[in-house]
Amino acid sequence: ANNSGSNKHLTEFLDEMRSDQIREHLRKFTRLPHLAGTEQNLKYAEQIKKEWQEFGLDSVEMVPYDVLLSYPNKTQPNYISIVDHLGNEVFNTSLAEPVPEGYEGVSNIVPPYSAFSAKGQPEGDLVYVNYGRTEDFFQLEREMKINVTGKIVIVRYGKIFRGNKVKNAMLAGAKGIIMFSDPADYWATGVQVDPYPDGWNLPGGGAQRGNVLNLNGAGDPLTPGYPAKEYTYRFDLVEGVGLPKIPVHPIGFHDAIRLLEKVRMNIHTNNQVTRIYNVIGRIRGSLEPDRYVILGGHRDAWVFGGIDPMSGAAVVHETVRSAGRLLSKGWRPRRTIIFASWDAEEFGLLGSTEWAEDNAKLLQERAVAYINADSAIEGMYTLRVDCTPSLHTLVYDITKQVTSPEEGEEGVSLYESWHKRDNWTNDRNAPRISKLGSGSDFEAYFIRLGIASGRARYTKNKKTEKYSSYPVYHSVYETFEIVDKFYDASFKRLRAVAQVRGALIFHLACSELLPLDVMEYADSLRKYAQSIAQLAQRHQDEMETYMVSFDSLFSAGENFTVAAKGFHERLQTVNRLRVMNDQLMYLERAFIDPLGLPGRPFYRHVIFAPSSHNKYAGESFPGIYDALFDIENSADPEKSWDEVKRQISIAAFTVHAAAMTLTPPA
Amino acid sequence: ANNSGSNKHLTEFLDEMRSDQIREHLRKFTRLPHLAGTEQNLKYAEQIKKEWQEFGLDSVEMVPYDVLLSYPNKTQPNYISIVDHLGNEVFNTSLAEPVPEGYEGVSNIVPPYSAFSAKGQPEGDLVYVNYGRTEDFFQLEREMKINVTGKIVIVRYGKIFRGNKVKNAMLAGAKGIIMFSDPADYWATGVQVDPYPDGWNLPGGGAQRGNVLNLNGAGDPLTPGYPAKEYTYRFDLVEGVGLPKIPVHPIGFHDAIRLLEKVRMNIHTNNQVTRIYNVIGRIRGSLEPDRYVILGGHRDAWVFGGIDPMSGAAVVHETVRSAGRLLSKGWRPRRTIIFASWDAEEFGLLGSTEWAEDNAKLLQERAVAYINADSAIEGMYTLRVDCTPSLHTLVYDITKQVTSPEEGEEGVSLYESWHKRDNWTNDRNAPRISKLGSGSDFEAYFIRLGIASGRARYTKNKKTEKYSSYPVYHSVYETFEIVDKFYDASFKRLRAVAQVRGALIFHLACSELLPLDVMEYADSLRKYAQSIAQLAQRHQDEMETYMVSFDSLFSAGENFTVAAKGFHERLQTVNRLRVMNDQLMYLERAFIDPLGLPGRPFYRHVIFAPSSHNKYAGESFPGIYDALFDIENSADPEKSWDEVKRQISIAAFTVHAAAMTLTPPA
Secondary structure: OOOOOOHHHHHHHHHOOOHHHHHHHHHHOOOOOOOOOOHHHHHHHHHHHHHHHHHOOOEEEEEEEEEEEEEOOOOOOOEEEEEOOOOOEEEEOOOOOOOOOOOOOOOOOOOOOEEOOOOEOOEEEEEEOOOOOHHHHHHHHHHOOOOOOOOEEEEEOOOOOHHHHHHHHHHOOOOEEEEEOOHHHHOOOOOOOOEOOOOOEOOOOOOOOEEOOOOOOOOOOOOOOOOOOOOOOOOOHHHOOOOOOOOEEEEOHHHHOOOOOEEEEEEOOEEEEEEEEEEEEEEOOOOEEEEEEEEEEEOOOOOOOOOOOHHHHHHHHHHHHHHHHHHHOOOOOOEEEEEEEEOOHHHOOHHHHHHHHHOHHHHHHHEEEEEEOOOOEOOOOEEEEEEOHHHHHHHHHHHHHOEOOOOOOOOOEHHHHHHHHOEEEOOEEEEOOEOOOOOOOOHHHHHHOOOOEEEEEEEOOOOOOOOOOOOOOOOOOOOHHHHHHHHOOOOHHHHHHHHHHHHHHHHHHHOOOOOOOHHHHHHHHHHHHHHHHHHHHHHHHHHHHOOOOOHHHHHHHHHHHHHHHHHHHHHHOOOOHHHHHHHHHHHHHOOEOOOOEOOEOOOOEOOEEEOOOOOOOEEEOHHHHHHHHHHOOOOOHHHHHHHHHHHHHHHHHHHHHHHHHHOOOO | OOOOOOHHHHHHHHHOOOHHHHHHHHHHOOOOOOOOOOHHHHHHHHHHHHHHHHHOOOEEEEEEEEEEEEEOOOOOOOEEEEEOOOOOEEEEOOOOOOOOOOOOOOOOOOOOOEEOOOOEOOEEEEEEOOOOOHHHHHHHHHHOOOOOOOOEEEEEOOOOOHHHHHHHHHHOOOOEEEEEOOHHHHOOOOOOOOEOOOOOEOOOOOOOOEEOOOOOOOOOOOOOOOOOOOOOOOOOHHHOOOOOOOOEEEEOHHHHOOOOOEEEEEEOOEEEEEEEEEEEEEEOOOOEEEEEEEEEEEOOOOOOOOOOOHHHHHHHHHHHHHHHHHHHOOOOOOEEEEEEEEOOHHHOOHHHHHHHHHOHHHHHHHEEEEEEOOOOEOOOOEEEEEEOHHHHHHHHHHHHHOEOOOOOOOOOEHHHHHHHHOEEEOOEEEEOOEOOOOOOOOHHHHHHOOOOEEEEEEEOOOOOOOOOOOOOOOOOOOOHHHHHHHHOOOOHHHHHHHHHHHHHHHHHHHOOOOOOOHHHHHHHHHHHHHHHHHHHHHHHHHHHHOOOOOHHHHHHHHHHHHHHHHHHHHHHOOOOHHHHHHHHHHHHHOOEOOOOEOOEOOOOEOOEEEOOOOOOOEEEOHHHHHHHHHHOOOOOHHHHHHHHHHHHHHHHHHHHHHHHHHOOOO
């Protein structure tokens, strides 16, 4: 038998992870700006490669791709002007954020900009559209009868992914869009929090960088579906996936309050094909080298990346260090572990998606699970986990073994601490776990390839802290110091996150029987089916008129439950470990439809997809959901209900097909 | 160790197959017409199920689907008229073929018709377009300056799949198409052959039935991508895949010579959703129950199916009987064997494609190989094999163990007999093996799912016998007697085919190491790359202008060869049988691109596809081939060459990705 997955080794692995080490990793990799495609980000890649080798990984390689990135023009800055009736610029927004103390001499701080914005200098009336959500535009057009065609819109950041705001503005006919950080959304309230550097709130001169693509999982806009290698065919820019057709620009709230009803945008940002670098490290599995467990997170940052992503990268670094120590003592995991430092996540998950495209065949046949390692902290309250249902049980088991990092909770498990702070729902007495949406590098692995995936980080109190993400998100104020002083002075929270992420990959790589729970998937499927059917009940009359029924989906869910139960029972008397492990591994794959979702060919998971209205949110049964959403705006209800029926049929089939994979193979 | 794959068992398995038994099976299943969707075809399905159970399979089930079929209107026959200037019908083509002796009392013989023809009674000038190939229409339009818009075209059967003729006629603007069997294409010459019943040539009153769809692998036209179950959403007929928009009708040559320049077509054929039945039998694998080897062939016939398909179905039946005998003696294959009797192949490979759609996830993870079993004989000369390159070596090995069925060749191996009659090419001294095209049930397994596939049958002498398929193909004259009297009176040829097909599934299901040869794939890939690059050389100047290079494809082929060699060498010291067998199994899958070929989403194999100009023929690097073909008719050469470059890039990437699957997994 194989004792590489023993509790003794797990304990050693987790105990070896040290707060001071995580602090040191974070300090080391946040001294200089390291935007994707820059010299400094390559230097950090080389340093990570070297250190992973020293830590003892079996192999570490740099994997380059040539992808479309976007940078401000160095000689022609981007800004917004108020123009008078003669066309003179009487006010201009700031060209950069005030640099934080201690970083005054640093060069290569990219000013706030919207990556992949169209170039242009549109001039026109300014219309405020709240958060720029679908419903905000509907309200403007339907209730307030305001047409934004030919106008420039200004929206608040928050609630939804900024790319969705830009898409909505384009659909509404706007010729430019300005996004600003409203203190209502980027200031913590309740307790008194000062702006950085005295606290962790966003200064009035700070602004949020970010890409404004609508890629829907395509990766590099010029090479959708294929890795961006040297020989790869590239589409022309005009055919590129998800590129906005209008100028876009982000500003801080000091500038926002100055803008009047008529403005000119001055945007000179350039798209350019640029080389990026993933770092890929491996530990070869002893018994199942062709089964892969992946821990991946990005390295590129808008500026210093104090929180996003280096709080996560430091955790990965410490995980590699600890695994290396175990290796040096003779331990080896049953399965292969792959560690990834992704590049260009900020430009549309490019590094991780290109590598997934490059390795799709291997991953499809061999990948057991993908654990994401972006920012490890976004608040100071408790744990946050988003994952596939089959990982629920493992997450609970693991958090019972890890200690709470909170002061005064010595001897309390992370599970208990988390449960106390964020109980799932009224109908389940357990800590809340959410669906995966998108917005980080798990996307291609989960939504395109159907690999069981999860993520874990420390978060804020969602009930009382109403700001979006965290105040200084994507600003120059994301420094090492903001973590060291405010978010996690003891680095115990980051250590707890490291232990959760580490224990996940340890169990997935070392357990004889894969720790994936098919009964949890069955429960979730039935719950999602109920919930989407309930949504449809809003239109009960029409459902009768057009004879729409969810019975086939309910029946598929019941059938899946029967298959899952049978499978679960056979596990007790398992004598064909490989066969059953393959069934467990391939269950998630069974939800993949190669035809993809309507209009989103790279979103192929029938059960989960990022919401069409907000990339960050996960939607269950997204095909049905989107078809139902269209009902309310449809000129041809019969046709729209037909699409609902088609999507129900695809969902029912997919759940049946997945159930088949759990029955005895012959 | 496992001796279930021993030579002793193989010999027993092949020796048990008996000519008289195959004759009896053929006799039994050809007494009555058994068109897909009819009562009689269900009865044969039930009989096959019962007999497979009696033979000793572990399980046999009927698997129904509800697919779109097409039948003539029973009260309004289809025919073609010559009309005079008053519109009177002065000549009508025959409504049925003269029924062969011995079958006079048989009801339910469907008259010759083109399944899925549009309804209609177009009237107009008749234009002859030779075989209706792309080049025939080009010649007519370009050289002869004849426009067929609004005309009815008449074409000879032969050279290409009839659905391609119909598509070409539609693209040219014809409002109807008549297809006839020309003696030049449906009469054997050289030796004196009489028309049936005195010989095996086509009588002048005989005509070829057949479907005229352009499905490109979609299966049931109303449920592309999903199995046609009761709850499955169905498109409206107007949205159905591949349905012709114009009336189509087949006639014999006695009628063809009567047609003058102006005719009226009278077509009343109906499309209707109809239940069909596959029969699926299984032998559970002893050691690897979750690895599947499939032997499948269709059961439905246009009329009696004496050759097509029952000569093949009789061979499958005998294979099942022989396997059952071995099972009763305690033998059991290492892997699971699945036997399939498909329905509705004649209507567009519907039964096999729906089952592939229904089981896609299982097949993708578990299927080792698919061996097709359509007609086992189409000539009296020698063996014909079409298969994936990785099966070449196994086919050669097997045919060396089987005895030639030819008189005067006692003691001569089938390999030797075959080699003597059909040497591959000048550059390889071995019997010819061809690429798989389409036109039979392997399509979904090979071209959509990427499962290693092959087919074998007895064939004519291609050098001297120039007729298409075989003279009575799809006519009422395909009887038991035509096989019993002319094609294989001793039934030794069918027995030899049974032994080849049987030995293929035996080796694939029983060998410890999968008998798939990656070096043969490497050789073929390099050969195909050379050949497609040579085709492009016709346009050498343009290739320079538009900077088109095949270097990336050559380089990918070399890289694949290196990986294949390394893999092949590691096989000699194999200690991880499962890992390497999975690499072998998944190699074919690595050539699948979920995005599909341009405009053909269900043709997903990047290396092989049915030709866009003739479904029966296999094309290598079909994406590049089609892009090159378009060059000659392009209004925008830059754009067309861009597409060639894109396709080269996809092909190179796919070959690289496949090579990666052969490297050590970690």
